Amino acid sequence: LTNFLMFYLYKIIKGLVFPPGIFILIFLLNFFIVKNKVLRILNLLSALILYLISISPTTDLMKEFLKVKIEVNFQKPDVIFVPGAGLSDESISRIVKAYELYKIYNVPIVISGYKVEAKMMKSKLLMFSIPDSMLILDSLARNTFENVRNFIKISKIKNFKNIIIVSSDYHFKRIDKIFKNSGLNLKYIPSNQIDWTAKTILDIVPSYASFSRNIRYLNEILGYFLIFQ
Template sequence: MNKIFNYKMIILCIFYLYLLFFIKNNFFSVDQKPVKSDVIIVLSGDLGRLEKAYDLYKSGYANYIILSNSTSKVFQDEQAALGIPDNGQFIDEPYATSTYTNAKYTLALMEKYHFRSAIVVSSNYHMDRVKLAYDRALGNKDVKLVYVASEGSSIDSFHFINRRMTLRIEEPIKYLGYLLGLYRWLDL
């Protein structure tokens, strides 16, 4: 009887964690108005991010786009599906394996190219963790970052919708891991 009660409490706690995360994501998530910047940083991992970054680029918000984890199949597929040309606006960052390394490596590229401001683009459900990772990686660097969320993609397919649902389920666990600082030892 006691074990059943413990399992029910664990399940209830997990349910409330997801419920709180859902409410926070839909009503209190980071999403700022874009401003003219030196560069747009787009993180790989989900469709719609590159599309949003390219729309910002075409609207004149920046002259360059840093593709973090540029070898990502998601980037390649989205660029091909949307017909986005590579006219020299892309700066590749091929080494990131997590949100924290996205932040660390793109900030290093900003320093290398003498960029002082950036628009950081990721999925709406991911932005809180992105901001947390960039805040921690930024240290005392004098860089202005604005966080703009992508709501999704104009590309419709069951595979992409299914992938997005999986990522949304994983995000609360990863966010908790970032709050606890586990990104230092794990690729979250």
């Protein structure tokens, strides 16, 4: 019991001492110290907004919004489409998932990213002994909109109709909106789907992990409405 309590106490203190928790405390402290009414309101709002962005329940709400449900009516794809995620761990996880699917279906893989990113992704797949002839490279796409736009052009040239898209689970809603009216059959395979359903008191303690995750989700929601990135 003591170890159990110490674990939770450590996590709570850590959440309040390290960013973003420490900044939430600073904003709250300023709320009580400053005399100017406008500044007090600004500090309180800043603390509230930062707190909401830094907790796990906010992730659950945004993830629910970003869910996409698509009926798939094909058994075997014509191609696997992998949009990049910058030079990051997410790009690597997408490449690994694409390789797993390639071993199952033995169909071409379209890799889409910008310059070095796309070449890096291709080099990783070549390391998995996938033939160069099975890899199609789009190194001109600077954002999600261009990833999809360029892929649609490639699909028309190659006559691809049934598409498996490999990306992060929270990325699919934006991708699906850009694919609208493309006439392609789409199946979404998440590369890094994580189940956040296990709930504890620590979910309401601010953490950098939740903050970082929520910023990515906010970027997706903003991109969904703007369809620019």
